[in-house]
Amino acid sequence: MAPPPPHRPYKRPAISDQQRRRDLALQAQSARRADAQARARSLANSLLSPSSAAADTAVE
Amino acid sequence: VASIEIPRREWQELIAKLLGNMTQQGAPAPLKQATLEALGYVCEEISPEHLEQDQVNAVLTAVVQGMNQTELSPEVRLAAVKALYNALDFAESNFANEMERNYIMKVICDTAVSKEVEIRQAAFECLVAIASTYYVHLDPYMQTIFNLTANAVKGDEEAVALQAIEFWSTICDEEIELQEEYEGSDDANSTVNYRFIEKALPSLVPMLLETLLKQEEDQDQDDNVWNISMSGGTCLGLIARTVGDAIVPLVMPFVEGNITKPDWHCREAATFAFGSILEGPSVEKLAPLVQAGFDFLLNTTKDPNSQVRDTTAWTLGRVFELLHSPASANPIITSANLTRIMTVLLESSKDVPNVAEKVCGAIYFLAQGYEDAESISSVLTPFLPNLIAALLSAADRADTTHFRLRASAYEALNEIVRVSNISETSGIIGQLLQEIMRRLNLTFDLHILSSGDKEKQSDLQALLCGVLQVIIQKLSSSDAKSIIAQTADQLMFLFLHVFACHSSTVHEEAMLAIGALAYATGTDFVKYMPEFFKYLEAGLQNYEEYQVCSISVGVVGDICRALEDKILPFCDGIMTVLLKDLSNSMLNRSVKPPIFSCFGDIALAIGDNFEKYLPYAMPMLQGAAELLAVLDHTDEDMVDYGNQLRRGIFEAYSGILQGIKGAKAQLMIPYASHLLQFTEAVYKDRSRDESVTKAAVAVLGDLADTLGSSSKDLFKSNLFHVEFLRECHDLDDEVRDTASWAQGMINQALVS
Numbered sequence: 087m088a089p090p091p092p093h094r095p096y097k098r099p100a101i102s103d104q105q106r107r108r109d110l111a112l113q114a115q116s117a118r119r120a121d122a123q124a125r126a127r128s129l130a131n132s133l134l135s136p137s138s139a140a141a142d143t144a145v146e
Numbered sequence: 147v148a149s150i151e152i153p154r155r156e157w158q159e160l161i162a163k164l165l166g167n168m169t170q171q172g173a174p175a176p177l178k179q180a181t182l183e184a185l186g187y188v189c190e191e192i193s194p195e196h197l198e199q200d201q202v203n204a205v206l207t208a209v210v211q212g213m214n215q216t217e218l219s220p221e222v223r224l225a226a227v228k229a230l231y232n233a234l235d236f237a238e239s240n241f242a243n244e245m246e247r248n249y250i251m252k253v254i255c256d257t258a259v260s261k262e263v264e265i266r267q268a269a270f271e272c273l274v275a276i277a278s279t280y281y282v283h284l285d286p287y288m289q290t291i292f293n294l295t296a297n298a299v300k301g302d303e304e305a306v307a308l309q310a311i312e313f314w315s316t317i318c319d320e321e322i323e324l325q326e327e328y329e330g331s332d333d334a335n336s337t338v339n340y341r342f343i344e345k346a347l348p349s350l351v352p353m354l355l356e357t358l359l360k361q362e363e364d365q366d367q368d369d370n371v372w373n374i375s376m377s378g379g380t381c382l383g384l385i386a387r388t389v390g391d392a393i394v395p396l397v398m399p400f401v402e403g404n405i406t407k408p409d410w411h412c413r414e415a416a417t418f419a420f421g422s423i424l425e426g427p428s429v430e431k432l433a434p435l436v437q438a439g440f441d442f443l444l445n446t447t448k449d450p451n452s453q454v455r456d457t458t459a460w461t462l463g464r465v466f467e468l469l470h471s472p473a474s475a476n477p478i479i480t481s482a483n484l485t486r487i488m489t490v491l492l493e494s495s496k497d498v499p500n501v502a503e504k505v506c507g508a509i510y511f512l513a514q515g516y517e518d519a520e521s522i523s524s525v526l527t528p529f530l531p532n533l534i535a536a537l538l539s540a541a542d543r544a545d546t547t548h549f550r551l552r553a554s555a556y557e558a559l560n561e562i563v564r565v566s567n568i569s570e571t572s573g574i575i576g577q578l579l580q581e582i583m584r585r586l587n588l589t590f591d592l593h594i595l596s597s598g599d600k601e602k603q604s605d606l607q608a609l610l611c612g613v614l615q616v617i618i619q620k621l622s623s624s625d626a627k628s629i630i631a632q633t634a635d636q637l638m639f640l641f642l643h644v645f646a647c648h649s650s651t652v653h654e655e656a657m658l659a660i661g662a663l664a665y666a667t668g669t670d671f672v673k674y675m676p677e678f679f680k681y682l683e684a685g686l687q688n689y690e691e692y693q694v695c696s697i698s699v700g701v702v703g704d705i706c707r708a709l710e711d712k713i714l715p716f717c718d719g720i721m722t723v724l725l726k727d728l729s730n731s732m733l734n735r736s737v738k739p740p741i742f743s744c745f746g747d748i749a750l751a752i753g754d755n756f757e758k759y760l761p762y763a764m765p766m767l768q769g770a771a772e773l774l775a776v777l778d779h780t781d782e783d784m785v786d787y788g789n790q791l792r793r794g795i796f797e798a799y800s801g802i803l804q805g806i807k808g809a810k811a812q813l814m815i816p817y818a819s820h821l822l823q824f825t826e827a828v829y830k831d832r833s834r835d836e837s838v839t840k841a842a843v844a845v846l847g848d849l850a851d852t853l854g855s856s857s858k859d860l861f862k863s864n865l866f867h868v869e870f871l872r873e874c875h876d877l878d879d880e881v882r883d884t885a886s887w888a889q890g891m892i893n894q895a896l897v898s
Contacts, residue, residue: 093372094315094380097460099467099507103557104655107612108697111658114619115700118665119743119797122707122750126804127847127887 149191160188161201168208175219182212182222186229194236202236206246209233210253220262227257227268234275241280251276251287258294263303270298270309277316285340292346299353304374311357311377314350317342318384325388343388350385351396354378358415366456366500379418386426394427398435405442410451417446417454421461424468436465436478444486447494452501459494459504466511472525479512481525487512488529495536495555499548502540506554509533513561523565530574533562538581549605556609560616572626579617579633586610586640604649611644611655615662622666630666637663638674645681650691657685657697661704671705672712679716686723692734695727699740706744706751714752721748721759728766735787739794742767746801754810756802763802764817767795771824785833792828796841803848811852818849818860826866840881843874847888855898867892 151157167173167181185205197205211217212226230250240246254276257269273291277284284291291313298310324339343350357378365371386393397419404416420439424432443465446458470478479487491512494505516523526533541555563575589610592603614637621630630637641663644656660678664671682705685698702720706713713720724741727733745763749756756763770791777788799821806814828834828842846867850857861867871892874885 093377096372096376096380097366097457097504099463099511103510103560104612107560107615107655107658108693110619111615111661111697112700114665115661115703116743118707119703119747122747123797123800123804123844126750127844127851 148188152188152192153196161185161197161205164188165204165208168211175222178212178222179219179225182209182225182229185209186225186232189229189232189236194238197236199239202233203240205233206230206237206240206250210250213253213257215256215260220260220265223257223260224262224265224268227254227265227272230254231268231272231275234272234279241283247283248286255287255290255294258298263306266298266302267305267309270295270306270313274309274312274316277313278320281317281320281340282337284342288340288342288346292349296349296353299357299374299378307357307374308372308377311354311374311381314343314346314354315377315381315384318381318388321388322384343385344392347385347389347392347396351382351393354382354385355397355400355415355419358382358418359411361411361414361453364453366453375415375418379422382419383422383425386423389426391427391431393423394431394435397423410449410454413446413449414451414454414457417443417457417461421457421464424461424464429469429471429474433469433476433478436469437476440465440478440483444490447490447497447505452498455494455497455501456504459497459501459508462491463504463508463511466508466515470512470515472515473518479515484525484529488533492532492536495540499543499551503548503551503554506537506540506551506558509537510554510558510561513558513565516565524567524570526562526565527567527570530562530566530571534559534574534578537562549602552606553609556613559613563613563616563620566620568620568624568626572621572624572629575617575621576626576629579614579621579629582610582613582617583633583636583640586614586644590643600647601649604647604652607644607647608649608651608655611641611652611659614640615655615659618659618662618666622662627666630663631670634663634667634670638678642674642677642681650688650694653681653685653688654691654694654697657682657694657701661697661701664701664704664708668708669710669712671708675705675709675713675716679719683719683723686720686727689727689730689733689737692737695733696737696740699724699727699737699744702744703740703747706747710751711753711755713748714755717748717752717755717759721762725762725766736790738770739787739790742770742791742794743797743801745798749798749802749805751805753805754808754813756805757810757813760802760813760817763798767798768817768820768824770795771820771827775827779833788833789835789838792834792838793841795824796838796845799845800841800848803845803852807852811854812856814849814852815856818853818857821845821849822860822864825870826864829866829870836877836881839874839877840884843871843881843885843888846871847884847891850888850891850895854895857895858898861892861896 148157148160152160164181164185167177170177185208189205194202209226209230212222213230214223217223217226237250240250254269254272258266258273260266260269273294295310295313299307302310321339321341321343324337328337328339355378357374359375360373360378361375362371362373365373365376382393382397401416401420404412407413407416424436443458443462447455447462449455449458465478472479491505491509495502495509497505513526516526537555537559541552541559543551559578563578566575568575586607589603589607592599594600594603618630618637621627638660641656641660644652682698682701685694686702688694688698702724724744728738728741745759745767748759774788774791774795778784803814825842825846828838834842850861853860871885871889874881877885
């Protein structure tokens with residue numbers, strides 16, 4: 087059994103700003119990843135749609 | 147030696163030998179003491195599964211005998227109580243047996259009134275440990291324990307009283323956890339919540355309120371101080387979280403009766419009591435009280451006593467943190483009182499360091515209240531220049547002994563930047579960016595004479611990099627992005643300089659800032675890569691400080707999206723380290739799912755150039771998928787981790803499929819069947835969360851999109867997708883849209 091901590095936090099907020107910075111960076115990264123993948127998927131859609139013959143040619 | 151050998155079953159006679167010392171007729175007290183200490187150390191070092199039940203029983207018998215009042219040597223009795231503390235984890239089956247439990251509890255309660263203070267303290271430490279480990283068995287003993295703790299808190303030495311209060315704080319911890327765990331659940335098998343706190347409330351609260359009046363002079367200045375008033379207030383806060391509204395009428399008469407008394411102890415205790423109960427009770431119960439006392443609280447920031455001011459500033463921070471909500475019908479902060487609040491906070495930020503630190507905290511939470519509404523945050527705009535100036539000056543004057551003021555000041559600055567209405571404030575934030583860069587530059591010229599100096603330099607650099615990250619992120623999400631483009635060279639110069647300081651905190655903060663910078667600068671970031679790459683590689687290799695590794699993995703994703711195929715020259719190096727990290731059993735497991743997602747980011751950036759990594763990355767993905775099949779579903783943490791891993795694997799497949807799509811799409815055919823099997827297994831697993839569902843259906847669409855007609859037979863022979871996609875129509879918009887898109891892709895493949 088580990089020895090008890092010297093004392094509980096006193097007049098301290100529960101969450102650190104450093105943790106917030108990490109969490110917000112992580113959120114921003116997954117939002118951008120989702121955007122990047124969504125962009126790739128919408129490109130797929132536009133290539134398949136009948137009106138995108140020009141885009142098709144350009145890609146080829 | 148025992149900690150190595152007992153787990154390997156190599157020193158089985160040790161316990162019996164030690165116990166022999168205790169049962170020996172006329173064994174001298176020093177031998178018994180040393181034996182009990184040795185038993186205590188052995189129990190501390192090894193796990194319960196390494197001792198047989200008969201060994202545990204024998205240890206407990208010896209320990210309890212040592213605690214008996216007939217044992218004349220106090221040293222032996224103290225060693226016995228301490229040994230019992232360490233042996234408690236082993237006593238699960240003894241606690242399940244009523245007779246044995248009654249006996250152990252009786253001995254501990256008897257020991258809690260021994261005449262030696264150290265023995266009493268150790269006995270209460272045992273009660274604290276029992277409160278957390280054996281809460282479920284405590285009911286029959288609570289009246290006795292209440293009497294013991296009440297006497298200790300009222301009249302015993304502080305060391306004993308602190309443990310007595312800690313007992314109640316621990317009961318609160320347990321009951322809060324039980325409430326959180328079973329909130330809204332009607333699970334009949336849930337662990338019983340005896341609501342000890344609720345039952346003891348009318349006696350417990352007055353007992354704790356009394357402790358608040360026992361402050362020491364200048365107690366807020368030193369982190370190492372822990373006394374009865376601090377412990378009592380902390381316990382009161384936990385009780386408020388446990389019982390909610392019921393605490394309010396028991397505390398308010400104490401607040402009202404003491405808040406205006408001439409003795410500062412009374413005023414501080416009243417404020418501390420009020421601040422402590424702000425979390426737990428409902429807003430409806432608290433808001434009228436806070437509104438009635440708010441002006442008084444603002445005035446108390448001018449109290450002649452600094453401890454009263456400290457607690458007042460802390461209480462204001464708690465009010466803002468817990469009750470300030472601009473969107474509410476009856477907000478605490480209105481346009482009518484905002485100017486006065488700001489004036490008070492700006493003025494108090496010049497107070498002595500410990501008070502100023504709490505004021506910075508109050509500013510932090512005041513700003514945070516405006517987080518979700520940029521339009522409402524406009525109300526802060528007129529105050530921004532003065533707030534920034536006050537916080538910078540608070541950070542400046544923080545002397546070497548009060549690092550926390552500096553940290554609070556910069557962190558409050560971060561929150562102000564985050565919530566600011568950028569269209570109104572980009573000019574001010576741009577100036578702040580210059581000022582923070584100037585300050586970071588100055589840190590390189592600090593005279594470093596000792597490791598303490600080095601640590602202070604690193605801490606300061608970490609804080610400043612944190613502010614820069616927040617500013618970069620804020621500006622890059624707006625029309626003011628050009629400010630970042632203009633300063634990117636200087637920023638990168640500073641970050642690279644910071645990396646030269648070998649501190650994990652600084653490394654992490656600079657990495658986070660660079661990730662934000664890469665996103666803001668886009669393909670222009672490529673010019674920094676030759677110099678930056680070695681630090682990125684070092685970050686990815688830093689498995690010991692896994693937070694650095696984790697942030698670095700995230701930054702690879704940022705850079706992929708910024709550079710797209712320009713990242714190619716660096717990919718061999720990056721992939722090599724990432725693959726090594728995946729195989730590294732010493733790396734914290736939480737980093738592994740993001741590494742898979744990162745494979746997807748790389749593939750999406752470099753397209754079919756990812757081909758060369760397929761033979762390495764794909765077996766890793768398949769191996770992880772197989773690992774998931776044998777995951778322990780009864781462990782909540784493992785279920786969470788399983789979901790993270792699944793999402794990471796799907797994101798990897800999505801990125802790779804989209805990246806490889808086109809001329810080399812056929813390269814993915816050998817992996818398609820395994821991917822579908824894995825997706826089906828995930829579909830059947832009810833523990834998957836919605837983000838996993840979304841990633842899974844997306845991957846189905848990606849597979850059909852990339853392989854086209856080559857996937858037709860696979861989809862025809864694995865029909866689970868029909869039901870899976872249909873079920874998604876009952877889920878949220880994002881999942882439904884993704885499922886519709888995937889359905890479209892599969893339909894195209896099937897008719898092709």
